[in-house]
Amino acid sequence: MKTCRDIQLELAGFLDGDLRPEETAGIAAHLARCAECAGELEREQALRQSLGSAPPVRCPATVTTAILKAVAADSPKSAAPVRPPFRRRALAPAGVGIALAACLVALVTTRTPDVDPVHTPEATAIRSEPGPERVRQARRDLAWTLNLAARVIDHNEKETVKDVFGRKIPAAITGSLRSAAEASQGGKG
Amino acid sequence: MQMDGTAFTRHLSAHRDRVYSQALWVVRHDQDAEDITQEAFLRLWRSGGDLPESGILPWLLRVTHNLCIDRTRRQGALVRNLGRPDGEAVDRLAWTGPDSAGPDGNLEAEDRRREIMAALATLGEETRSVMLMHYFQGMKVKDIAAALGKNLSSVKVQIHRARKTLRLVLAENHGTPASRQETV
Numbered sequence: 001m002k003t004c005r006d007i008q009l010e011l012a013g014f015l016d017g018d019l020r021p022e023e024t025a026g027i028a029a030h031l032a033r034c035a036e037c038a039g040e041l042e043r044e045q046a047l048r049q050s051l052g053s054a055p056p057v058r059c060p061a062t063v064t065t066a067i068l069k070a071v072a073a074d075s076p077k078s079a080a081p082v083r084p085p086f087r088r089r090a091l092a093p094a095g096v097g098i099a100l101a102a103c104l105v106a107l108v109t110t111r112t113p114d115v116d117p118v119h120t121p122e123a124t125a126i127r128s129e130p131g132p133e134r135v136r137q138a139r140r141d142l143a144w145t146l147n148l149a150a151r152v153i154d155h156n157e158k159e160t161v162k163d164v165f166g167r168k169i170p171a172a173i174t175g176s177l178r179s180a181a182e183a184s185q186g187g188k189g
Numbered sequence: 190m191q192m193d194g195t196a197f198t199r200h201l202s203a204h205r206d207r208v209y210s211q212a213l214w215v216v217r218h219d220q221d222a223e224d225i226t227q228e229a230f231l232r233l234w235r236s237g238g239d240l241p242e243s244g245i246l247p248w249l250l251r252v253t254h255n256l257c258i259d260r261t262r263r264q265g266a267l268v269r270n271l272g273r274p275d276g277e278a279v280d281r282l283a284w285t286g287p288d289s290a291g292p293d294g295n296l297e298a299e300d301r302r303r304e305i306m307a308a309l310a311t312l313g314e315e316t317r318s319v320m321l322m323h324y325f326q327g328m329k330v331k332d333i334a335a336a337l338g339k340n341l342s343s344v345k346v347q348i349h350r351a352r353k354t355l356r357l358v359l360a361e362n363h364g365t366p367a368s369r370q371e372t373v
Binding site: 008009010012013016018043044047048050051052053054056057058059060062063064066067070071074 | 197201205206207208209210213214223226227230231234235298301302305321323324325327329330331342345346348349352355356
């Protein structure tokens with residue numbers, strides 16, 4: 001015979017729906033004849049409702065930035081593709097930049113463009129191929145991402161983008177990307 | 190091995206507020222909560238992404254729980270943070286400050302949540318963390334036990350005792366006997 005304490009210990013599992021059918025039936029029968037345990041069940045439900053409906057505290061943007069920077073700093077360790085020296089130097093930071101820009105855009109955008117050229121199967125396939133087209137695709141990705149980012153993110157997040165990209169992308173690449181971004185304005189994104 | 194960037198972004202976007210809230214309400218210190226949130230997500234990034242989609246938040250909360258407990262133990266905060274919280278901290282931790290994601294519009298419910306959070310703050314960090322995982326994060330008791338590597342019965346007892354403590358604290362705050370507290 002279960003005591004009231006036994007029943008009350010099982011109320012969370014009862015509400016979670018994690019008990020066996022015979023256990024559930026036994027608790028239901030007890031609740032029907034025990035006012036104390038029925039009251040305990042009501043209080044358990046009230047507490048769940050009260051805390052369960054609470055909105056979370058918003059994670060500060062500075063924390064998101066710190067996470068993305070930490071991830072960026074962590075990224076090159078695993079990226080060891082076999083490429084000619086120039087491309088490795090040029091694309092490694094750009095690749096991290098693309099990933100970060102995509103992260104930032106995905107985190108802050110409230111609307112999704114109809115077509116996301118960065119994540120199409122074709123673009124993904126090209127990025128996996130060696131050769132000049134991969135370089136061009138990487139530039140197109142970043143231009144599109146920057147263009148979209150400039151339209152949808154707020155001042156703080158723009159500062160984040162500037163901060164991250166200002167430190168990561170060589171000047172030669174930045175100029176090329178700027179040209180590509182200008183050319184893509186009004187088109188993609 | 191690291192997680193796929195797109196998946197990581199999705200998880201960061203979906204769970205950062207909940208991880209940060211958990212850390213903030215357990216350690217009750219802004220900078221510590223920020224550090225813990227960052228560390229939890231960095232560990233997720235380095236995890237390699239072997240977790241199923243539905244297991245990401247429980248995994249993050251387990252890591253957050255462990256980081257919170259490690260930090261408070263290291264700092265001796267288990268003793269420091271026991272006892273009654275100060276009013277300003279409770280107000281901020283109870284969804285009323287500028288960091289709030291927004292009230293639900295029900296002032297009575299807001300007041301009640303604030304009271305409960307104040308009462309939760311009187312619990313030790315480990316118990317408070319478990320209570321938040323269950324009532325705020327919506328984790329089932331068996332999932333909490335699995336996530337923390339604890340015996341299911343001990344988690345049931347921990348929650349049951351904590352609820353009794355909460356009721357006593359709330360009753361004391363209202364100046365009424367615990368038996369008349371109808372909400373917790």
